[in-house]
Amino acid sequence: MFDILKTRIQQKHRTIRWPDGPAPDLPARFAGRPVVRSGACAAGCRICANACPVGAITAGGASGPGIDTGKCLFCRACESACPYGAICFGKEYRLAATRREDLVVGAGSPDPAGALCERAAKLFGRSLKLRQVSAGGCNACEADSNVLGTLAWDMGRFGIQFVASPRHADGLLITGPVTRNMHLALRKTYEAVPDPKVVIAVGACAIAGGPYADHPEQHNGAASVVPVDLYVPGCPPHPLTILDALLRFLGRV
Amino acid sequence: MATDAPVMVRNAQAVDSSAVPALSVDRFRQVVTEEVAGGARLSALLVLAPPRVPRRLLAVIARPLVGNLGLLACDVGDSYPSLTPSCPAAHWFEREIAEQSGVRPEGHPWLKPIRFVAGGPADVGVMDFFRMEGEEIHEVAVGPVHAGVIEPGHFRFQCQGETVHHLEISLGYQHRGVERAMAGGATPRARHYMETLAGDTTVGHMTAYCRAMEALSDARPPARAEALRAIAAELERIANHLGDLGAMAGDVGFLPTMSYCGRIRGDALNLTALLCGNRFGRGMVVVGGVGYDVDAALEDEILVRLDGIEKDAAGAIELMFDTPSVLSRFEGTGIVPEELARRIGMVGLAARASGLPCDVRHEFPYGLYQFTQMPVCTWQSGDCFARAYVRWLEIRQSIVFIREHMRSLPGGPMRQEPRPSQGGRIVASLSEGWRGEICHVALTDADGRLAAYKVVDPSFHNWFGLACALRDQQISDFPLCNKSFNLSYCGHDL
Numbered sequence: 001m002f003d004i005l006k007t008r009i010q011q012k013h014r015t016i017r018w019p020d021g022p023a024p025d026l027p028a029r030f031a032g033r034p035v036v037r038s039g040a041c042a043a044g045c046r047i048c049a050n051a052c053p054v055g056a057i058t059a060g061g062a063s064g065p066g067i068d069t070g071k072c073l074f075c076r077a078c079e080s081a082c083p084y085g086a087i088c089f090g091k092e093y094r095l096a097a098t099r100r101e102d103l104v105v106g107a108g109s110p111d112p113a114g115a116l117c118e119r120a121a122k123l124f125g126r127s128l129k130l131r132q133v134s135a136g137g138c139n140a141c142e143a144d145s146n147v148l149g150t151l152a153w154d155m156g157r158f159g160i161q162f163v164a165s166p167r168h169a170d171g172l173l174i175t176g177p178v179t180r181n182m183h184l185a186l187r188k189t190y191e192a193v194p195d196p197k198v199v200i201a202v203g204a205c206a207i208a209g210g211p212y213a214d215h216p217e218q219h220n221g222a223a224s225v226v227p228v229d230l231y232v233p234g235c236p237p238h239p240l241t242i243l244d245a246l247l248r249f250l251g252r253v
Numbered sequence: 254m255a256t257d258a259p260v261m262v263r264n265a266q267a268v269d270s271s272a273v274p275a276l277s278v279d280r281f282r283q284v285v286t287e288e289v290a291g292g293a294r295l296s297a298l299l300v301l302a303p304p305r306v307p308r309r310l311l312a313v314i315a316r317p318l319v320g321n322l323g324l325l326a327c328d329v330g331d332s333y334p335s336l337t338p339s340c341p342a343a344h345w346f347e348r349e350i351a352e353q354s355g356v357r358p359e360g361h362p363w364l365k366p367i368r369f370v371a372g373g374p375a376d377v378g379v380m381d382f383f384r385m386e387g388e389e390i391h392e393v394a395v396g397p398v399h400a401g402v403i404e405p406g407h408f409r410f411q412c413q414g415e416t417v418h419h420l421e422i423s424l425g426y427q428h429r430g431v432e433r434a435m436a437g438g439a440t441p442r443a444r445h446y447m448e449t450l451a452g453d454t455t456v457g458h459m460t461a462y463c464r465a466m467e468a469l470s471d472a473r474p475p476a477r478a479e480a481l482r483a484i485a486a487e488l489e490r491i492a493n494h495l496g497d498l499g500a501m502a503g504d505v506g507f508l509p510t511m512s513y514c515g516r517i518r519g520d521a522l523n524l525t526a527l528l529c530g531n532r533f534g535r536g537m538v539v540v541g542g543v544g545y546d547v548d549a550a551l552e553d554e555i556l557v558r559l560d561g562i563e564k565d566a567a568g569a570i571e572l573m574f575d576t577p578s579v580l581s582r583f584e585g586t587g588i589v590p591e592e593l594a595r596r597i598g599m600v601g602l603a604a605r606a607s608g609l610p611c612d613v614r615h616e617f618p619y620g621l622y623q624f625t626q627m628p629v630c631t632w633q634s635g636d637c638f639a640r641a642y643v644r645w646l647e648i649r650q651s652i653v654f655i656r657e658h659m660r661s662l663p664g665g666p667m668r669q670e671p672r673p674s675q676g677g678r679i680v681a682s683l684s685e686g687w688r689g690e691i692c693h694v695a696l697t698d699a700d701g702r703l704a705a706y707k708v709v710d711p712s713f714h715n716w717f718g719l720a721c722a723l724r725d726q727q728i729s730d731f732p733l734c735n736k737s738f739n740l741s742y743c744g745h746d747l
């Protein structure tokens with residue numbers, strides 16, 4: 001007993017202060033929301049689009065390229081390929097959106113703020129219980145969602161929690177491209193969640209298939225099976241990106 | 254003699270595919286069986302490029318005593334006499350072979366699909382399971398969707414009261430078609446397939462992949478890159494082991510260690526993010542070297558933070574190992590005896606916890622491990638305690654390793670421009686991921702394009718070990734046993 005108390009004191013209080021205090025430091029090499037410069041591209045240039053492994057870029061004339069962060073793996077291949085410095089990845093961790101089309105980032109895109117869902121805020125603003133379904137996820141998105149339950153992030157502070165059964169849940173948090181072999185299980189899990197419910201797609205795979213997009217073994221993401229209310233880009237998204245997404249979705253920040 | 258014995262190569266040494274001898278089926282079975290009985294491991298067994306007629310079986314035999322790999326092949330028709338009865342370590346491979354190529358290993362005791370690919374004989378999970386009969390026997394089915402935040406798989410228990418007599422594990426829910434997509438050429442997605450084979454083992458799999466690609470093109474990554482790869486691999490090991498120790502504490506209800514380790518694991522992932530910006534090491538290991546370098550300031554920061562991790566981890570983990578109620582749940586639970594582990598071909602951490610001294614870093618050293626001794630951490634008891642304790646031994650060893658090498662990184666470039674692969678070659682590349690032995694086998698066609706790519710995640714060898722660990726256990730110990738292995742579903746399903 002004494003040892004447990006001693007260790008408790010040594011381990012200190014470690015829960016992040018954000019959103020009341022400052023956000024935790026992100027590593028210097030972190031790839032956040034892409035920043036696109038207009039007017040930098042040469043006419044007809046497609047270098048960035050050709051460099052992208054998942055077809056996330058629409059090479060664009062004068063306004064510069066548009067990057068679909070829903071497909072993007074944040075691999076920086078486009079950034080290093082572009083000779084004109086038209087694309088760079090910043091430290092902005094707020095990436096989520098409630099509408100799929102808002103995930104496309106171009107030169108004139110407004111600052112991200114569009115993850116609020118009035119319906120979710122009204123229904124679940126003070127308590128959101130989620131069932132996580134991995135449907136072909138590689139365990140990175142799963143791990144960095146799960147980490148929000150640890151004391152460093154402690155999403156329980158906001159009444160958000162992962163629960164063991166869909167019948168106890170207000171919604172699903174889906175990872176993975178939805179493999180052919182998980183299609184039925186995902187469908188059934190969705191149906192087992194009582195109405196009203198929400199669906200959150202976390203990671204490039206769950207949004208658009210990620211690196212597996214267009215493989216016949218999968219379905220290009222959760223929206224092919226169930227209606228999605230919140231998209232959280234990344235491969236995998238940083239835990240801060242996921243927590244920020246959940247809190248803004250619920251109108252808590 | 255030349256066509257009667259395997260061709261011997263070093264880890265990740267490419268040879269002309271014509272150098273791999275095609276033996277008769279009988280001789281092939283004899284060599285594999287004798288080698289494995291004599292202490293070698295079956296690292297891979299596959300059918301090459303299914304459309305080829307006749308189909309060609311290829312085996313990769315890892316011989317730890319001499320530190321080299323044997324490659325051998327044989328041509329088969331629609332069926333061949335199964336290896337499994339004489340070499341049980343082949344059992345899962347032969348199920349895979351039947352599913353992927355249609356070649357039937359006759360006499361296999363349990364020939365069922367392992368991934369349920371489209372167009373196969375059965376839909377995922379829809380099939381007959383092993384059943385016990387009897388008045389007091391009942392069956393428990395779990396998954397594919399589990400209670401925790403983990404990947405999908407199906408578990409079928411045959412129980413009498415609380416006691417599990419048999420567990421059958423049925424996977425395939427995560428199948429994404431990686432091997433199929435790898436064959437056919439240098440797709441720009443190849444790197445991403447390899448990074449997400451098992452997303453918690455990005456560095457381990459990328460190391461095996463990059464070394465295979467480098468061998469096929471006669472390239473050698475710079476020494477500095479080899480050192481940084483090894484440091485990234487040990488960081489990956491530390492983070493995952495810490496997370497597992499916390500999760501095991503949680504499964505026996507010891508919440509202090511669960512909470513602390515959950516947080517400390519994040520601190521370890523953040524060190525990887527200092528290296529490459531991503532907590533899972535995406536972009537760190539690339540063909541030809543590494544994607545990111547470190548300077549003196551970054552070295553300092555990583556080492557200082559590593560000291561903090563070591564101190565916090567020691568406090569959290571020793572507290573758990575000093576707690577009798579934890580030990581009484583860990584000890585004697587989920588035992589895999591050494592002989593069984595060897596016979597079914599277990600690898601890595603779980604095998605070491607059963608007393609098998611297998612570790613690719615030690616037996617088939619690659620990169621920086623060639624120049625440094627990596628003692629193998631083993632424990633004899635084969636139970637959940639052993640699988641927890643070996644993790645703690647390895648965490649400390651990896652910390653020492655990083656401390657030693659971070660300060661003495663070789664100079665020079667971090668990356669060499671990749672070169673095109675040579676045609677008509679084959680390579681087997683082994684690395685030690687945090688779960689255990691990773692084996693990648695790559696074969697090029699005459700033009701140097703990938704004709705076949707095979708991935709063997711350590712989980713592929715070890716899932717059956719988990720099934721064996723559950724025999725005669727309480728079903729309520731399943732979560733603990735499962736966590737003590739913490740195998741990869743996606744790494745298995747590919």
Ligand code: SF4
Binds near residue numbers: 055067073074076
């Ligand atoms: S960073 Fe995103 S948009 Fe750029 S190449 Fe990689 S996947 Fe494509």
